[in-house]
Amino acid sequence: MDQQTPLWTPREDFSRQTPLYQFMQWCSPRAGRTFADYDAFHAWSVEDRGAFWSAVWDYCGIKGDKGETLLAHGDVMLEARFFPDARLNFAENLLARTGADDAMVFRGEDKASDRWSWDRLHQAVSRLQQAMRAAGIGEGDRVAAMMPNMPETVAFMLAATSIGAIWSSCSPDFGEQGVLDRFGQIEPKLFICCDAYWYNGKKQDVADKVRAVAAKLGVPSVIVPYAGDAEALAASLTAGQTLDAFMAPFEAKPVEFVRLPFSHPLYILFSSGTTGVPKCIVHSAGGTLIQHLKEHRFHCGLQQGERLFYFTTCGWMMWNWLVTGLASGATLCLYDGSPFHPDGNILFDYAAEEKFAIFGTSAKFIDAVRKGGLTPKTTHDLSSLRLITSTGSPLSPEGFAFVYEGIKSDVHLASISGGTDIVSCFVLGIPLKPVWRGEIQGPGLGLAMDVWDDDGKPIRGEKGELVCTKAFPSMPVMFWNDPEGKKYHAAYFERFDNVWCHGDFAEWTVHDGIIIHGRSDATLNPGGVRIGTAEIYNQVEQMEEVAEALCIGQDWDDDVRVILFVRLAAGVELTEDLVKAIKTRIRIGASPRHVPAKVIQVADIPRTKSGKIVELAVRDVVHGRPVKNKEALANPEALDLFADLEALKS
Numbered sequence: 001m002d003q004q005t006p007l008w009t010p011r012e013d014f015s016r017q018t019p020l021y022q023f024m025q026w027c028s029p030r031a032g033r034t035f036a037d038y039d040a041f042h043a044w045s046v047e048d049r050g051a052f053w054s055a056v057w058d059y060c061g062i063k064g065d066k067g068e069t070l071l072a073h074g075d076v077m078l079e080a081r082f083f084p085d086a087r088l089n090f091a092e093n094l095l096a097r098t099g100a101d102d103a104m105v106f107r108g109e110d111k112a113s114d115r116w117s118w119d120r121l122h123q124a125v126s127r128l129q130q131a132m133r134a135a136g137i138g139e140g141d142r143v144a145a146m147m148p149n150m151p152e153t154v155a156f157m158l159a160a161t162s163i164g165a166i167w168s169s170c171s172p173d174f175g176e177q178g179v180l181d182r183f184g185q186i187e188p189k190l191f192i193c194c195d196a197y198w199y200n201g202k203k204q205d206v207a208d209k210v211r212a213v214a215a216k217l218g219v220p221s222v223i224v225p226y227a228g229d230a231e232a233l234a235a236s237l238t239a240g241q242t243l244d245a246f247m248a249p250f251e252a253k254p255v256e257f258v259r260l261p262f263s264h265p266l267y268i269l270f271s272s273g274t275t276g277v278p279k280c281i282v283h284s285a286g287g288t289l290i291q292h293l294k295e296h297r298f299h300c301g302l303q304q305g306e307r308l309f310y311f312t313t314c315g316w317m318m319w320n321w322l323v324t325g326l327a328s329g330a331t332l333c334l335y336d337g338s339p340f341h342p343d344g345n346i347l348f349d350y351a352a353e354e355k356f357a358i359f360g361t362s363a364k365f366i367d368a369v370r371k372g373g374l375t376p377k378t379t380h381d382l383s384s385l386r387l388i389t390s391t392g393s394p395l396s397p398e399g400f401a402f403v404y405e406g407i408k409s410d411v412h413l414a415s416i417s418g419g420t421d422i423v424s425c426f427v428l429g430i431p432l433k434p435v436w437r438g439e440i441q442g443p444g445l446g447l448a449m450d451v452w453d454d455d456g457k458p459i460r461g462e463k464g465e466l467v468c469t470k471a472f473p474s475m476p477v478m479f480w481n482d483p484e485g486k487k488y489h490a491a492y493f494e495r496f497d498n499v500w501c502h503g504d505f506a507e508w509t510v511h512d513g514i515i516i517h518g519r520s521d522a523t524l525n526p527g528g529v530r531i532g533t534a535e536i537y538n539q540v541e542q543m544e545e546v547a548e549a550l551c552i553g554q555d556w557d558d559d560v561r562v563i564l565f566v567r568l569a570a571g572v573e574l575t576e577d578l579v580k581a582i583k584t585r586i587r588i589g590a591s592p593r594h595v596p597a598k599v600i601q602v603a604d605i606p607r608t609k610s611g612k613i614v615e616l617a618v619r620d621v622v623h624g625r626p627v628k629n630k631e632a633l634a635n636p637e638a639l640d641l642f643a644d645l646e647a648l649k650s
Contacts, residue, residue, distance in 0.1 A: 127247040
């Protein structure tokens with residue numbers, strides 16, 4: 001495809017029908033100006049943040065009392081407070097719909113399926129809410145869940161947040177220590193888990209892990225049936241009961257909602273924890289709700305009754321992002337298990353059968369579909385699909401092209417980037433703008449995004465630090481167990497005073513889009529020149545011989561040299577010719593400075609539970625430093641492959 005031509009351009013009739021365009025027109029008289037395009041609207045949203053976020057509240061119909069003050073102390077990021085007088089309840093806004101229509105559809109590989117109406121969801125939340133109150137759970141108490149991405153998990157979250165409790169979750173594939181490293185810090189009053197789960201067609205037993213975690217947390221446990229072992233597991237716990245037993249004493253009635261301040265804690269999410277015990281990041285009910293509504297309604301165009309899907313586990317912030325889709329009246333399409341069981345078509349089968357409007361996934365999934373030779377464009381009816389979103393790692397230019405060549409030619413592709421830190425996106429899709437190969441379309445509304453050099457000066461067309469220069473609603477309330485805010489300040493504000501430094505190595509494009517070149521702390525510095533690892537992956541992972549790659553900088557001879565590890569396709573060996581081909585591709589596609597000093601074949605590459613490769617952990621292993629929290633990894637044994645390598649001693 002011609003890189004001078006957009007991959008997708010919204011038709012004028014499409015643009016005028018988007019909720020974003022309609023919202024712009026609605027805001028025009030409130031702002032006292034007309035908006036020629038998205039860029040003009042974005043400029044106003046940053047210039048008058050109080051008025052903008054107030055408009056989001058009103059247009060999206062947030063249930064609650066907004067109060068008189070829209071933004072207090074707005075010029076000081078750590079002191080800024082949006083809607084300081086407001087009162088609302090997160091769950092009340094997600095449960096605004098009732099009726100027999102689908103609220104959630106569930107698939108657990110090929111082993112389980114379910115369908116929940118809005119009325120069924122209300123009934124479950126009511127009974128769970130009463131059961132939690134009977135267990136002594138109230139405002140500010142923590143409820144922790146080690147659960148698959150299934151409807152019961154959503155119902156538990158809504159019940160907890162309806163009474164002002166704080167929700168925290170992880171997926172059942174976490175190891176015992178990984179669960180305790182997270183939940184042990186926040187001291188929950190209730191522990192929720194499944195009896196087992198399915199992955200890659202096999203039943204994964206969790207009984208021993210549940211017993212160990214429950215014993216160490218020392219709190220009541222509720223076992224949700226999934227694989228037929230709930231009663232036996234509950235009976236083996238000191239204070240355990242099944243979901244049915246937990247709810248049995250209570251009949252469904254109208255759900256009660258406790259309205260609390262905008263900044264009341266809603267979620268505790270966790271950093272990846274690959275460099276130490278995970279940080280406990282506390283997000284607010286109001287900030288999470290209004291930011292997600294903005295992203296869903298305007299950046300994704302989500303409307304009532306549409307099918308919203310994201311491939312995620314309950315240990316990734318995209319689960320929290322997904323479930324807020326209920327606030328727009330959408331139907332959540334949940335999936336738990338391997339996206340390649342029994343084969344790579346399973347998610348596209350699901351999309352065709354349920355008529356997804358939005359299909360959310362990761363860059364790694366798109367690349368795996370491409371390398372697997374699949375072409376859903378020719379095998380599946382994806383006529384209802386209008387938006388594909390990709391996150392987790394930067395989507396390569398070839399990945400962009402493949403979506404249009406192999407999945408659907410007339411679709412809005414939105415590469416998005418943000419993170420656990422903000423439980424949302426900084427830069428994402430804009431349905432009024434063209435999609436350019438390899439580029440995220442632009443900054444989110446209300447977010448003052450920029451790219452700065454090391455001296456704190458804005459730069460264009462060069463790589464630098466992704467920053468946000470003004471406060472926004474979904475900033476964390478605090479870190480748990482950080483009473484003076486020192487960890488919070490160190491995480492985002494140590495680099496630049498009163499400016500959020502996100503830790504992404506980024507670049508503005510000529511189209512006012514953004515390219516993320518990787519994490520700042522993983523950038524390479526050969527000869528003092530900063531290089532983003534994503535630039536190397538974009539080249540080498542397009543080669544059919546290479547399944548995936550990981551790149552680090554190794555301290556060498558008073559400098560840093562680039563080391564590239566590759567996991568090759570089945571049956572492929574790393575010959576001298578292949579090494580030469582890899583280096584040539586990188587030299588031509590990126591630059592001579594990107595060419596690795598060494599290319600080394602490994603059998604596996606370590607990654608987090610959400611599928612992100614862990615460059616920093618590998619760098620520590622290569623330099624003989626301990627990795628502090630292997631429990632954060634999906635495959636910690638892979639780290640051993642990088643220890644004491646002869647190839648790195650010369």
